[in-house]
Amino acid sequence: MTEKVKTFVVLMGAPGAGKGTQAKLLQEQLNLPQVATGDLFRANLKQETELGKLAKTYMDRGDLVPDEVTIAMVKDRLEQDDCRSGAILDGFPRSPAQADALNDLLEEFGGMINVVPFIYVDQEVLIARLLKRAEIEGRADDNEETIRNRMNVYKESTAPLLDYYSEKGLVVKLDGDRPVDEVNNDLVSVIRGN
Numbered sequence: 001m002t003e004k005v006k007t008f009v010v011l012m013g014a015p016g017a018g019k020g021t022q023a024k025l026l027q028e029q030l031n032l033p034q035v036a037t038g039d040l041f042r043a044n045l046k047q048e049t050e051l052g053k054l055a056k057t058y059m060d061r062g063d064l065v066p067d068e069v070t071i072a073m074v075k076d077r078l079e080q081d082d083c084r085s086g087a088i089l090d091g092f093p094r095s096p097a098q099a100d101a102l103n104d105l106l107e108e109f110g111g112m113i114n115v116v117p118f119i120y121v122d123q124e125v126l127i128a129r130l131l132k133r134a135e136i137e138g139r140a141d142d143n144e145e146t147i148r149n150r151m152n153v154y155k156e157s158t159a160p161l162l163d164y165y166s167e168k169g170l171v172v173k174l175d176g177d178r179p180v181d182e183v184n185n186d187l188v189s190v191i192r193g194n
């Protein structure tokens with residue numbers, strides 16, 4: 001029996017754009033698991049694994065965890081059984097090296113990127129959202145200094161990936177400064193291709 005091609009949705013957007021919120025909704029709607037690198041690091045941190053301890057030093061500053069470590073963690077996650085049909089990638093890839101690694105992984109797994117939805121939100125709105133999340137969730141990296149650094153890291157390392165995926169005709173830009181369900185409706189249409 002030939003295996004079905006795995007489909008991957010790569011959610012792009014700056015910190016605070018709503019990738020996590022949308023990925024959680026999409027899990028049910030698409031019947032694909034959300035693979036969120038930030039959540040995977042935070043789970044490791046909570047369990048005090050070596051990976052968690054290492055990641056913490058970078059996360060606290062708002063820097064990217066080194067590619068090698070991140071890529072190995074994602075590979076491990078994508079090899080799990082619930083990813084047999086694909087996954088919704090949230091927060092990965094975040095650097096050109098990670099995008100290359102994802103290509104290699106897709107080749108290895110027999111997968112393809114279906115679409116790259118880019119959730120766009122103005123920087124001022126993003127910063128306000130992240131500061132509000134800091135009050136509600138108390139995430140250690142949601143303080144003003146770290147937020148600014150995360151924005152810079154996003155612009156320098158992650159935003160260039162939009163050009164890379166645009167050249168492949170995969171990017172669809174969505175206005176993320178709207179109610180969650182409106183963004184979600186658009187996302188579902190975009191992913192289902194209508």
Ligand code: ADP
Binds near residue numbers: 016070
């Ligand atoms: P946000 O999108 O709000 O920045 P995340 O939960 O996705 O939040 O990420 C939190 C932190 O986890 C990042 O600032 C970074 O330190 C680390 N991280 C997440 N994804 C990656 C990745 N793909 N590569 C390297 N570091 C990552």
